[in-house]
Structure formats: structure tokens, C-alpha cells
Amino acid sequence: MSVPIASLPVAQRPRERLRLLGPHALSDSELLALLLGQGTRGRSALEVAAQLIGDYGGLAELAAARPEELAARAGIGPAKAATVVAAFHLGTRSRTSADALPQLTAPDGIAAVALPLFAGARVERLLVLICDTQNRLRHRAFVAEGAIDHVAVPVREILNTVLRHDGRAFAVVHNHPSGDPEPSIDDRRASTLLQQAAATVGLRYLDHVVIAGDSWATAAPLV
CATH class of the missing domain: 3.40.140.10 (Cytidine Deaminase, domain 2)
Structure with missing residues (x-):
């Protein structure tokens, strides 16, 4: 059975782990779950994030996904797709602009x-x-x-x-x-x-x- 993030012990929640330990302590799935914010019926944001990364074969492949492609996936939708795509592009811009x-x-x-x-x-x-x-x-x-x-x-x-x-x-x-x-x-x-x-x-x-x-x-x- 899926366990909602809100039901996890505080020390295991991605947002709290980020605040206490910093972003480097979080897994790829945890960081992506923070972007997604919420999961879908029967699946937490962590589970949706882990499946998304697994389906694409890694972060590099996920970063190349088009917004409409992500939006069509269950549990994502246009708003979350735009958030994910924007995050990847901000990361790229921050590296090049430096x-x-x-x-x-x-x-x-x-x-x-x-x-x-x-x-x-x-x-x-x-x-x-x-x-x-x-x-x-x-x-x-x-x-x-x-x-x-x-x-x-x-x-x-x-x-x-x-x-x-x-x-x-x-x-x-x-x-x-x-x-x-x-x-x-x-x-x-x-x-x-x-x-x-x-x-x-x-x-x-x-x-x-x-x-x-x-x-x-x-x-x-x-x-």
C-alpha cells in the first residue's frame, strides 16, 4: 500500500531532509518529488517520481522530455510537467551562465x-x-x-x-x-x-x- 509523504516520519520527508541535510543528501527521486509536490490517487509523489525516472531510464533522458509528453502521463499533468521542464532548463542555464x-x-x-x-x-x-x-x-x-x-x-x-x-x-x-x-x-x-x-x-x-x-x-x- 502506498504511504503518503505526509504520513512518513518527519526525518524521512524530502522537504525536511533538504532543510536539515541539504540537497546533496537527497536521491534523484526525492528531489523530483519535491518538484511534483503531490502524487496521485494510490501513489505518493515519491512513487510517481521514482517511476518517472525509471521509465525514462535516468535524469538525462527525463531532461530531454517534451512538456506535452510529460503532461500526458498519469499523475503529472500540464502544471507539473511545466515545473519539471523549467527546473531542468534552469539547471542548464545556471551552469552555462556561470x-x-x-x-x-x-x-x-x-x-x-x-x-x-x-x-x-x-x-x-x-x-x-x-x-x-x-x-x-x-x-x-x-x-x-x-x-x-x-x-x-x-x-x-x-x-x-x-x-x-x-x-x-x-x-x-x-x-x-x-x-x-x-x-x-x-x-x-x-x-x-x-x-x-x-x-x-x-x-x-x-x-x-x-x-x-x-x-x-x-x-x-x-x-
């Missing part, structure tokens, strides 16, 4: 910045890396998300995003969930369009990098 601002002078530097942001992604996403006049990274922004093998390149939205954040230069990065980083002809056409469009509004186009897992390649503009 780093010194890198200067993006070469494709390998662009890839190094982008790789952690695509960890576990199962659909194509398009990232814009916005830089200042010295190519120092100032802001990261995802501007598009597509199906399993395609994401449109919204040139106008990319340029507007750079200008909105007072950027002077930018690079774009997208992923290939197929596992092959080799740029397609469409990827290279997109590079050409971005290079030309950037010049018309006084922005400096740096590069277009394609990521697949831990590998990457540059999508050079078509000559």
Missing part, C-alpha cells in the same frame, strides 16, 4: 558552447549565439524547433533576435538527431541566406555549426 564569456573566434569554440545545450535533444532545434563587437558571447537563444529531421531557418526571426539583444555578431547552431553531423545542401543554403541577410543590416555572421551527439561540422555557405 562561465566567463567566451570569445567565439572559431567553429570549435562555437561547438563547445553549444554542445551542452543540445544534450539529449530528440528533435531539431535552432540556437542563436549572440555576440558583441569583439565576438564575445552575450546571449543564447533558441528560436525554432522542428520535427525529428527538419527545422526551418527563420532568417528574419534570427536577425530580430540578435538586434533585440543588442548583438553585433552571431553564430547559429542546429542539431541532427539522426546522429550524422554532415551538413545538408539545405543547411548550406541557410548559411548563404544568413550571411547575405546579416550584411544587409550591419551584423557580422560568424558561422553555422551542425551538431550530432558529441560530433559537429561547419555548414559552409554555398559558393
